[in-house]
Amino acid sequence: MRDLLEAATREQAAAVAARRRVAELDEQLAKLREQYLKEGEAATAAQREIPRLLERQQTTDADLTKLAEEMLHWQEQTDIFQRTIQDFLAPHRLALPARPPYDGILATLRERADHYEAQVARLNELGKMLLEKTSQHKARAAALAQQATQLAAAAAALETEQQAIDEQQVARQAFYAGPNPAAEAEQLRQATQRLADAAQRAQTQLADQQKTLEIQLNRQRDLRAQLATHRATHAQRLTELDAALATTGIATPAEARALLLPAAEAERLQQRRQDHLTARAATARRLEDLSAEQLRHAEAGLTPHIAAELTAQLNALSAADDTLQQKLGAVSNQLKQDDDARQLQADGLRELERRQKEEQRWQDLSEQIGSARGDKFSQFAQGLTLTHLARLANLRLRQLTGRYTILKTPNKNLELQIIDHDQADTVRPMASLSGGESFLVSLALALGLSELAGHKARIESLFIDEGFGTLDPDALNTALDALERLQHSGKMIGVISHVSDLKDRIGTQIRVRPGAGGNSTVHLVGILGHETSCAVPAQRPEPVAS
Structure with missing residues (x-):
């Protein structure tokens, strides 16, 4: 009995498990059925979408074909443009580059145009100069002809006078055979002239020496004035230099020069110093010459100063000149720095101009094709x-x-x-x-x-519809x-118009005349004016066999 109860219990549990399994299978079957319905709807929608996709594909293929034709058309237009440009460039012996940019060929054409304009302007100037030279030549030829006439007349008069002189000399020789009075008078005149020239030269030398003396005195006064000016300037520059060195914290001028001058600049200044020393030696020699000349003038009592005083003044002037040369070196250094800065600025301006041109080129390209909508x-x-x-x-x-x-x-x-x-x-x-x-x-x-x-x-053929009225x-x-004229060139011209004045000018005509019931008849008019109807006769219906 217990075994039966246990077996019944096991069967009941197996039945519950089987029912639970059946319920799970029912749920899975419902899900599968729902999924199948969804897949069926998607397949149906896909089937409905296929014709549209095919139609869209056909439209796309047609657009691609049209784009290919347009691309071929534009390629042909490009070839035509290139051939046209090459025809324009052929007389100039130039060739169009196969690909852009065309800046080189444009620059060549612009350069040739400028050269041609310059040659034309030069030719015009040469034409004007030729006209002026021709006018001057004509004027000079006329003047030379007039002078030749005058010279011929003068030669004839001179020959006449020479004959008269010869006759007078022959007559004089007949009466007086001694020395020629005219020759003796001429010798006396020449001797007198030589004495007058010597006196004039002596007066000129005396005046020159006086002028030289006056110049030396003026130069001495100028040197004194320059010496005073240089002393004042030297004192002022020393004061300014001390103030500037005190401001910058530099102890000595030598230290400042060491800080300011680079090696290359120092070498350049050394060369300038050598040149200055050479010039100074030449000045010293000139000073010696002037001192000797001044000494001669002092011995002659022409100046109150002695050579020692003038030498001291010249030494002071030389010292002031050295100071000025040092300042000139500093200014030259500043000028060199300014030149370097100007060169740097010029390089920057050229770079800026190049970038502006590049920006302008892109700006022009943007203005031509830069629209977002195309x-x-x-x-x-x-x-x-x-x-x-x-x-x-x-x-x-x-x-x-x-x-x-x-x-x-x-x-x-x-x-x-x-x-x-x-x-x-x-x-x-x-x-x-x-x-x-x-x-x-x-x-x-x-x-x-x-x-x-x-x-x-x-x-x-060409047909023109209305527009003549x-x-x-x-x-x-x-x-x-x-x-x-177009018809004579071989084209067939057709004119469609209601203007009656065209009848006299057009030989062959096709006239359309309205009829009853909304019908019209067509008539052909030949060159001679004969009119022929083009109506087709109506056919009788054939009898139908019974």
């Missing part, structure tokens, strides 16, 4: 395209009229101006053009745009003349 770069690129379009349009505009040239407005990427060659190349705004002129310019821009859009393809008769004739 609109500046876009406008810059559009400006390049507009410049190329203006060049292509000008090629067509020259075929229509030689009066105007289209110009992109400087410093404005998306504006155009017009150059009027009949008004001394005046630059005018586009709004100042008349109706016919605007039509020609618009036509040239349209042709240039067709060439720009078609790349290497050639567009042989706003033109006056003169402008209309101008526009039609331009279209006729």
